[in-house]
Amino acid sequence: MNEISDWTLIGKSVPRREDAYLLRGQGKYLDDLPVPQNTMHLGFVCSPYAHAKIAGVDASRAKALPGVIDVLTGADFSDDILPFAPDIQIDGYRRVERLVIAVDKVRFVGEYVAVILADSPYIAQDAIELVDVDYDPLPAVSGIEEALKGDAPVLFDSLGDNMVFESHFETEGFEEQFDSADLVLEEEFRLGRVTGLPIEPRGCLAVIDEVADTYTLWTPTQIPHQVRTAIADHLQMPESSVRVVTPVVGGGFGTKCHVFPDELVAVALVRRYRRAVKWVQDRREQLLSDPHAREHLHRIKVAVNRDGVIQAIKLNLMTNSGAYANYPFSCTLEATGAARMLPGPYRIRNYKYDVVSALTNTCPTGAYRGTGQPSCFLAMEGMMDRIGRTLDIDPADVRRRNVVNPDQFPYVNVVGVRYDTGSYLQSLDRVVELSGYDEFRARQPRDRLIDGKYRGIGICNYTEVSGTGAPGWRVRGFAKMPGFDSARVVVEPDGRASVFLSQADAGQGHLTAFAQVAADRLGLEYADVRVFEGDTAKTPFGTGTFASRGSVVGGGSIIRCCDKLIAKIKRIAGVILQADPADLVLGGGCVHRAGAPGNSLTMEQVAETAYSMNNIPLPEGEDHGLEATDYYDPPMVTLANGTHIAQVAVDPDDGRIEIENYTLVHDCGRVINPMIVKGQIHGGTVQGIGEALMEEIVYDSDGQHLNANLLDYVIPLAMDIPDMRIDHIETPSIDTVGGIKGTGECGVTGAVPAIANAVCDALAGIGVNIRSVPLRPSFILEQIENARREAAG
Amino acid sequence: MSLNDLISRLFADPGDAGKKPSQAAAPERLDNHRVNVKLTVNGTVYEREVEARYLLADFLRHELGLKGTHIGCEQGVCGACTVLIDGRTARACLQFAAALEGAEITTVEGIAGDGPLHPIQQAFHENHAVQCGYCTSGFLLTTIEFLKRNPDPTREQVREALVNNVCRCTGYLNIVDAVEAAAVKMRDRTLDAGGEPS
């Protein structure tokens, strides 16, 4: 068997094969798929009210419009679609159900109230304007703390209040430990509401396959198998009668790893009308009703000793669930994520957390790149800096004194997560050196004013949860999250290989990276391996692509599957070559004795034998065909890690923040394709820059969404982005197959806290305390002015 | 269009509306009024009767089947639908097809045709400037226009030139690298050909 050290493709920056069609505009995204004749186009009527009773829906004007086929309301689906809710089983969680189209009540702006079926998308849009909905507005609530007050409007009468999830954890003897430390630092951190915002909006195309009596749903999803299960469950149809296909996807970022009401509606309609159904979202709809994320409030107390070593942490975290529970994650994804991940790379032995999530009249929150991690490390890394400032220890040293040291691996953290390997201290030291951190500190004046701007530097040392397996999901209450992924690898009769993987690419480059893995393992040329994904009819069952799991679980299942297949290849070849299979190796498209490449069989010859296409008989007891399927359920989690350092300049005249220097060191274990990993780091970091400096979805106190458009929801542009210095450490996992760790979320996780800390450092000299993001210029100006007033007054 | 332009366009007195140069000469009515339009796309002349309100992006995608022009926001912000109209970049989601009588349009499909990749496309490939690819067509066309105007740009000029296109995957840095690399390739090609780049 090939040792990892022998691999020739893994670790190489193989250029992406996806580019060949994407660069010519030939990628077939959802809206590019050919549609059957007679396809019905959908348009959803969305509630303009955050909270209202629906007194009536009058669709007569819309139905009279030529080209409108029908207009349906929620009541029309009551027999077709069960109330929609994820299966969350964890103490403290209260189930809330959503009707895919609201019936009596709407609970957020953008909730579907009726659906138009029309001959063209233009007519569907026209008809939306002609549906008269009679709303009786109710008082609404949008903020977390307001929602938990006794007099707040209640979203679900059956619950009595808006508390939807609470979770508590406390180590033994916590209070005693907490009280015995030298001092306690306390702070409040707030993260704005953001969203993944893939540039391709969502949509779906549901078609009927009369011959096979199945329905095919094309949808740009990161989780095709879970979409299929949700449809079968909620539409009460056999799982085998639905096929879900992910076309080329224009970015996912977690936004597209949910199952959506419109997907259920589309399949219900194709089943009812026996006509194809298509819907494409516009940007406003996307910002209104696709999952939002964050909007967290941390109240954290850190008990610390004079040497800067943390003794105990007490966390009170509040998160905003929005109006419902997104499928499959609900609000527990970020709530449990942030609380459980907060200890990060540090030796925290005494920990207590209390988490609450509130229902509010806002869009339901769910997954977005980083999940709880930008949030918990904003708090944790913010406290590291505060410890440093309070005790007059350099913040980098505070981290060094608390980090899990190289000789402590494997390490089991305070909530029971195993850190198999890691380079927490090394990455910190490396990035401190590369960024010129010490030199910057040495020349930084007390008031931080250099050339008319306040200049500061900030660190984020983080762990990144990746490749979560079934145990990792169960412990957080995800009863129906499979955790594993799977691969079917086929050596075709011509000796080339096809890989069918349960995942779904959204732009990461799976077709390239996973071909590298399979080709390396099978000893084939890279060009002779093709990868297929995102189709429940072609690929074995699996969890999908999100939460930094693609490379770990996809890569791992391919390696395992190849190994299964290699055993058969060697058995067949062993008989033909009259060799012990254990002595055989694969390479260069051939099978031969180790050290004796002269006497070899080509993969094609082995395949011909397996497929009975030559005169060499298949060894006795061997089945025909040359393929294998394998399922890989990784450990609870595997942790990647890294350290970001941002150096910023704050202009006191206009409040603008410029990132002058950005350096990061990153460790995601065995790297499959360094070029792709770097691309993931770039993209994630820039999303983190957006989250730290500009992005925020704004609701007013009545639950009105005030910036559901791209002019007002500001995301980073090329001018906003500094060049980055990136270095890698490669510490393979000892727990995962292939030693791979995930990498998708590292950028955003490191960037948000590093930038916030840098800005806080820059303004520390004038007494401004930064403890929230985003840090927009108007906010910064206000803080500076307040500080000046206080200083003067 | 800047915010001020938008506001002044919105609230201009009806009296001076006629004097303002309009980017898209708008059709007369919103309903199913149909208009004949003849224009050139990627060198081929097309003549079609379309709804007056039909957007250029929809026209390219659904009438002509050129689906490489992607729609990202329908608000003129994201730039995914960027095409060249008479050599200048424009948002296909903000243009009415009917208003483009006689125009020459280039879409992503017209950059290299069926031939080998254009040097700009090649540079995007070599520099991993593509992830999901949805914004890529717009970036390519922006780059074509930009490098024609400025064949030897600084890195800051490249960044500035790209601000009209939004990318959510790559973090832009590889795109900036790619445009710089493309500039070199284009200059080399010009030298090899001994004249103007095609």
Place this chain on the structure above:
Amino acid sequence: MILEGKYRIPIERQAVWEALVDPVALKACIPGCKSFMEKAENEYAAEIHTSIGPINSSFTVNITLSDIKPPESYRIIGQGKGAGAAGFASGQATIELIEDGTETELHYTADTKVGGKLAQVGSRLIETAAQKLAGRFFSNFARHLAPDSVTTATGDGTVPAWLWWAAIVTGGALVLVYWLYA
């Protein structure tokens, strides 16, 4: 959104008051006002038609007056409905007329709610939009009351409160129309 402001009108108070409650005067001054119907005592329905470029749009604002103390003040409750799913604008306000010799100062405090597309795609523009439209209303209003005089604005606003609804709905609808079709 809480809006406050005052507006100075070079006309004596009684005349301003009469105009402010006179449907004929109001109809003449509201840009694009097709009808201003008295539905019941102190209840009006204004139908407003706007046109920008190729886009025509009509909507109705229901207006109720209460706490009427002529010629000093009234409270006004407005409910505007945009076209179909465009959204809604509603709110209430108090208007006071303060006599200052032969001139009048109009004070207003308004609490308005804007929802749906109006809020989502136009919230940033609506205040500007409303101001611009209201400005047009006031020049009409002043011309209607005293054809030779010029109105002057003071403070941060120039608009009587009830006009905000008309203005917000009109402005919002125009913004929307732009976004959707331009």
